[in-house]
Amino acid sequence: MSIEKLNPFLAPTYENFPKGRTVSLVILRTTQSETIFRTEGSGEPMCSEFVQAGIENTEVIPRLVMTKRKQVATERRKGREFLRQYNLLYNAPKGNTICSLNTNAPCEMCIDCFLYGFAAGGEGAQKSRIWTEDAFSILPSTELIGDRTINALYENGTMRDETGKASTALNTSEYIKPGVHFLDVVTLKDVTADELRYVVGNILLTTRYGAVSSRVGRMDNEILGVFGGFGELPSSLELVQQVFDSLNNGENMTLEHPLNKSFINVVKSIINNWQNKRGISVQLNEAELTNLVNDIDENWSIDKQEGFLTRLNQTYESYRQIPTEKDTKKNKK
Template sequence: MSLEKLNTVLAAGYENFPKGRFISLVVLRTTHSETIFRTEGSGEPMSSEFVQAGLTDETIIPRLVMTKRKQIAPERRYGREFLRSHNLLYTKTVKDQGEVVCSLNTNKPCEMCIDCFLYGFAAGGGGAQKSRIWTEDAFSVLPANDILGTRTINAIYENGTMRLKREEDTKASQSLIPDGEYIKPGVHFLDVVTLKDVTADELRYIVGNILFTSRYGAVSSRVGRMENQILGVFGSITELPSSLELVQATYDALGEPLEHPLNINRVITATKQVITNWQNRRGVSVQLSDEELANLITDVETHWSEAERDTFLKRLSQSYEPFRQIQPEKNKGKGKGKNKNTQVEVEN
């Protein structure tokens, strides 16, 4: 079994109370097309923060930010596609609506599916489940001004030109879509994802969501193609260094020159050089070797394969059966005791 080395930090089964078992994934995310990460609407600048360039290089630079929700939301939706196709999303009785299938951003979590048990929910009158996938902002390796581009797009009519009628030929061309920023292809983000008290099958489910999700950010049906690679897996009794510390240490290890496009093999080598030293950090008990990591990924791909996926997902879903409780709908009272069904988790 490829997960044997992680047995000391894997839970034998789902438990309601935490027991201090951490598994951390070091993830390299690389854009393979133009990509847009912003927190506001169209036309807003890309999400960025001014931070120190490295741990030893004290220069202050702007770095692009892939916020935690921009990571989790697409990965969560990817997993839910297969829960839906294998009939593993549960229903919830809602007043005046009857049985409603579990759905994100509708204030109607079923509280019983794999997604709810792993990624969490909060619903008034129905309890809560804290997410066991801990994320933080991922930062670009290079400064923002080196990896951003702008483009103006022509507004073409259905006749294939920028003029609607022939008699308008003497007039100026019709409107252009204003300049908009985008992240260039070949940009690298580094990230640390922490899993808390997960089982072997839960680990397979989460890693599969990360490896197989391929679209992120705004306008993901047109742009936002991204590849995720797991460069390291650690077991510990505490969290690893933050994503910011990781990208700063990698920046130092890369040395000069640093310019876009940055060779991905160079980034991988520098990152692995940094995380090799994490084996000796306080609280770390397990680090998978390159061969063990490759075996883990092969194991995940096997369980997610067409031949094994149904058995795998149903086995994982069945593991929560002792903890599933159907919550009867409560009548809304008056005054301060009034219950409101509210889901806190918001997905972009």
């Protein structure tokens, strides 16, 4: 029933031109281990911005930022793992290599290209239909960052080699503590039901973000709200500020890390009023949201995964522009 309730805001099939239909997600992202979000190399500070604490509370505080690129790039790679597994990535027109990110050679024909867009190196361009924002921490960054001293032992288990020379591999690096909550708003433009399943599946299946993700960066994503309409939801920053104001005015909540997870009820009470916002027509209730997640889990299950992705892949068939022999010769000149 949940998918059917969103039908007025879902495209019946993929179309080249937008028609103003949106499905928006409110996502809670919670670190489950030490995590590193920074824009430069080792030793750089965590990504943060000075913003107003709340809407009513005008104090300026630093908040941690999980940038939009750190979200969508990781989630795209998760989806592409499955496309690669089932041979649903195509050769790029430029260079005749398999479609890959960050190579200036998109295939322009796979599910990822049609959904998340492409612009570099090909014959055309596709604007992303997944609109993301920076996700902000609820609490100030000063409470959420710790320091970790890193050393590198030799194989004898000490900091000295066989000649007694001390290791110089000693460094102190910042990290984001486990249990930090980021609130995020993601907008899907003119997507089909299966495209919705694909995008949300990527979000729910992705568990590692940021730098050194093979060691740290474990994160849990939870969908708190799903809306359908013809306009965007309030921003993730506005949501965080509204939550901060509500928690700051509460009598039973201490605004310090780790934040009691009962704050989720505060978030839900705020977004439940968003259906009255301009352009927002429908919000899934708790039961419908649970049914939607169960539907997505079923389609992504090991038994149905290949069939689901193949079915979605076939919906783009009439829009694929496979290079002709003439185009190929032209590119080689």
